[in-house]
Amino acid sequence: MANLVLFMITLSSLALILSAIEGISAVEYTVINTAENTPGGARFDADIGGQYSQETLENATTFIWGIFQQNNASDRKNVERVSLFIDDMDGFSYVSNNNQIHVSARYIQVYPGDVKTEITGILYHQMTHIWQWIGNGQPVPDGLIEGIADFVRLKSGYAPTSHWVSAGQGDRWDQGYDVTARFLDYCDQLKNGKFVAELNQKMRDGYSDGYFQELLGKSVDDLWVDYKAKFNN
Ligand SMILES: *[C@@H]1O[C@H](CO)[C@@H](O)[C@H](O)[C@H]1NC(C)=O
Ligand SMILES: *[C@@H]1O[C@H](CO)[C@@H](O)[C@H](O)[C@H]1NC(C)=O
DSSP states (O other): OHHHHHHHHHHHHHHHHHHHHHHHHHHEEEEETTTSSSHHHHHHHHHHHHHHHHHHHHHHHHHHHHHOOOOSSGSSOOOEEEEEEEEOOOEEEETTTTTTEEHHHHHHHHHHHHHHHHHHHHHHHHHHHHHHHHHHHSOOOOHHHHHHHHHHHHTTOOSSSSSSSOTOOOOOTTTTTTHHHHHHHHHHTTTTTHHHHHHHHTTTOOTTHHHHHHHHOOOOOHHHHHHHHHHHH
């Protein structure tokens, strides 16, 4: 009898462990190079590759859940599949259907220098768009959404030094991309690395500039003034 109970306890903990593993690896990734026969598509295969890209998508997901401090699957968006397409198109990169990342083979072709690092950074940025909360239908400044994606890229270590502003540069807190990413990094340090995680969590249900005040005790405009003063003295 005691043995049977023990056996059943073992079985149920095994089931728990299995479902935990399932929870971790539930996202499926695919990489499709639709531009193989173009110079950029060939450069993707030669210098970056499907295997590396797939691993990068997986690693980016884990990294983003860490930045957002989403330890529990119920904190996260429910996305089961992410696909990366290398397409023969103009521009850089965009996300469609909330789970498909498209990267321009033409950009890969003409990128001067370390294209692998550049594309890795772009994948961290775009993967953030897949996982971030964006206000549940309420208006959010585009610059904040892009700034959070570049904040993650900054933290990943794949931010380009060549074409990014330095800390303290820019005209408005919600100017977007690198400008807003640097400002968010400042805000994050005021809250021991928890600000962006908490802001993202609040953005699950809505959005207001007042979230900065709620989380940091100062309005976003005052924080921007402090930030500019800190880096421009
Ligand atoms: C992904 O993360 C694993 C574990 O940290 C690491 O061994 C691997 O090199 C990473 N892959 C890429 C493409 O960065
Ligand atoms: C995860 O979240 C759910 C729903 O909020 C909760 O019931 C559960 O206890 C949480 N699990 C952990 C490990 O925190």
